[in-house]
Amino acid sequence: MRTILLVAATCLLVIALAPFGSRRAVAADQQGSPAPAASVDPRVAKLKALVDSDVSSPAMFDLGQQMNDMVFSFGEIGFQEVETQKYLGRLLRENGFTVQDGVAGIPTAWVARWGSGQPVIAFGSDIDGIPQGSQKPGVAYHDPMVEGAPGHGEGHNSGTPLNIVAALAVKRVMEREKLPGTLMIWPGVAEELLGAKAYYVRAGVFKDVDVVLYNHVGANLSTRWGDGGGSGLVSLEYTFEGETAHSAGAPWRGRSALDAVELMDTGWNFRREHLRLSQRTHYVITNGGDQPNVVPRNASVWYYFRETDYDSIKNMWDIGDKMAQGAALMTNTTWKSRILGSAWPSHMNRTLAETMHANIQQVGLPKWSDDDLALAKATQRVMNVPEIGLATGPIGPLRGRERIPDEEKFGGPSDDVGDITWNVPTVTLSYPANFQAGPGHNWANAIPMATPIAHKGVNVGARVVALTAMDLLLRPELVRQARDYFENVQLKQRKYVPFIRPDDQPATYLNTETMARYRPEMRKYYFDTTKYKTYLEQMKAQFGYSYPTVGKSTP
Numbered sequence: 001m002r003t004i005l006l007v008a009a010t011c012l013l014v015i016a017l018a019p020f021g022s023r024r025a026v027a028a029d030q031q032g033s034p035a036p037a038a039s040v041d042p043r044v045a046k047l048k049a050l051v052d053s054d055v056s057s058p059a060m061f062d063l064g065q066q067m068n069d070m071v072f073s074f075g076e077i078g079f080q081e082v083e084t085q086k087y088l089g090r091l092l093r094e095n096g097f098t099v100q101d102g103v104a105g106i107p108t109a110w111v112a113r114w115g116s117g118q119p120v121i122a123f124g125s126d127i128d129g130i131p132q133g134s135q136k137p138g139v140a141y142h143d144p145m146v147e148g149a150p151g152h153g154e155g156h157n158s159g160t161p162l163n164i165v166a167a168l169a170v171k172r173v174m175e176r177e178k179l180p181g182t183l184m185i186w187p188g189v190a191e192e193l194l195g196a197k198a199y200y201v202r203a204g205v206f207k208d209v210d211v212v213l214y215n216h217v218g219a220n221l222s223t224r225w226g227d228g229g230g231s232g233l234v235s236l237e238y239t240f241e242g243e244t245a246h247s248a249g250a251p252w253r254g255r256s257a258l259d260a261v262e263l264m265d266t267g268w269n270f271r272r273e274h275l276r277l278s279q280r281t282h283y284v285i286t287n288g289g290d291q292p293n294v295v296p297r298n299a300s301v302w303y304y305f306r307e308t309d310y311d312s313i314k315n316m317w318d319i320g321d322k323m324a325q326g327a328a329l330m331t332n333t334t335w336k337s338r339i340l341g342s343a344w345p346s347h348m349n350r351t352l353a354e355t356m357h358a359n360i361q362q363v364g365l366p367k368w369s370d371d372d373l374a375l376a377k378a379t380q381r382v383m384n385v386p387e388i389g390l391a392t393g394p395i396g397p398l399r400g401r402e403r404i405p406d407e408e409k410f411g412g413p414s415d416d417v418g419d420i421t422w423n424v425p426t427v428t429l430s431y432p433a434n435f436q437a438g439p440g441h442n443w444a445n446a447i448p449m450a451t452p453i454a455h456k457g458v459n460v461g462a463r464v465v466a467l468t469a470m471d472l473l474l475r476p477e478l479v480r481q482a483r484d485y486f487e488n489v490q491l492k493q494r495k496y497v498p499f500i501r502p503d504d505q506p507a508t509y510l511n512t513e514t515m516a517r518y519r520p521e522m523r524k525y526y527f528d529t530t531k532y533k534t535y536l537e538q539m540k541a542q543f544g545y546s547y548p549t550v551g552k553s554t555p
C-alpha cells in the first residue's frame, strides 16, 4: 500500500492502491536503513515500559475508542469541525492542557499545550471528513447513515484521539518524574482541502517546536524518512465575469462566464497531453450560472494542480492562469483567481523515523478477531479487490531515501503536512486502523473506522507515538540529530517558500452550506456516551444491526 511506501506524502488514503503499485514499490524502496542503537540507559527503558503499560491499559484503550467513535459520529468536513473542536478541546482542558482556539485565523483550528521548556514535541493529525462519506460502521456494503451526507470516509477521526492518548500517558510520567518539556497537540483542519497547514506555518504555530510527530491512518504499522515521492499542489478557483442577457431574445448582448469556464477546461484538457507524466489535475465547476434563459454573468471552476516539486507546481499554476486568460479573451469576459489550498511535497526526518521504527518493531501489529477479519474480507469482496484481510506481521524494514529521482515519481495524493516537514523535523506514523479495500475518499474507507479494527489500530499507534515521545524527552541527542539532519541534509536540497502569498487568507467559508444542510439529520446519530459504551452499541440500538454485518453486495 502506498501508505507504507509514501507515508510522508500521501494523505488521502493511500491504502487503496498498494497491491497494484508494484512499479512504485520497486522504485521507492531500494534504500533501507538499519534501526538506531537502542538506548542502554536502564532509566529510559523503565520509563518507556511504564508509559507503554499505561497506554495499553483498558482505561486508555477505552478512552481512545470513545474519542475515535465520537469524532466519527460528528462526520464534519473541512473548516466546519465545530463539534469536534468543542469535544476534544473540553477533554484536553479537563486534562490540564491550555487550548487556544481560532489559531491562524481559522475558527475551527486549535492548539493545546502542556508543560514547559524543551523539547517541544508537537503531536499532529488530520481531523476532517469528506463529502459523501456517510456510512454505517461495521457494515460491509454501501449503507449510509444519512444519504448524501459527509462522513469519515478517509479515517481522519482516529489520528487526534491517538495523539491525545499518547500525550496523556507521556504527561503522567513527566509529572511524576518532573521531566522538562512541552507537549503540544494540533489538528490538521481542512486537510481534504489542503487548507490550513501553510497558514499554521505562516502564523508561527511551529516557531518554538523541536519535533513534530504526525500520523495518518493506514492499513499497516510503518514509517519512512526522506523524500516522500508524492505530489504537492495548489488549489485554485478561477472566476469569470461577463454580462447577462435574454438567452433567446438578445443573446448577442450577453457575455457568458460559463463559456469561459468550458473553454478553460477544454484548453486544459488539450494541454494535459503535453505536461509531465507526474502531473495530476482535476476540477469541478463550482458555479455554472443561474438558469438557461439568463446568460451566465458569473461562473467558477476549481482546480487542483498537482506536481512532484515546487517549481513544477508553480509552472502548472502559471499554465492555469494562461488558460484562464485565453478563455477570457475568447469570451470577452474578465477573470480572477483565489487560492483555496496548497501543499508542499513532503520530506520526513531520518532520525525521527529511525527512532519511531524501533518502537514500531517493539509494539507490533494488533491481534485481530474473527469478526474483524470477516468485515475486512467481506468489504474486499464487495470492492472487488484481493481478499487479503488485515495486516499481519512481520514488520518490514525502515525505508527511506534522501532524494527520489524525478523519473521515479509518478504523482499521487498530497498532504499539506508537507509544508510543516520543511519547517520542523517531522515524522509520520501510519497505523492500522483500516484495511485495504476502498479507493480512498469513499464510503468503503469509513467502514472500519468506528469498529474494533480502528480501536486496536489507534491503541497500537498511540503506544508507538508515546514511546517515541519518551525517547525524545529522555535522549536529547536524538533531538539534536533530528535537527542536524533537517538543517544539514534536508534543507541543503532546497529552502521553503510558501505557495500562499502574504495577502492570501484561509478559505474558511468552504463547506458551510453542505454542513448546514446535513447537520440536523446527522445530529441524531452523534455518539451518546451516557447510554452506550461504543458507537457500534448505539448503531445496534438505532439501526438494529450487529458487528460485523456482511453478505449483501453493492450493485
Ligand SMILES: [Zn+2]
Residues within 6 Å of the ligand: 010, 011, 012, 013, 126, 154, 156, 191, 216
Ligand atoms: Zn488523510
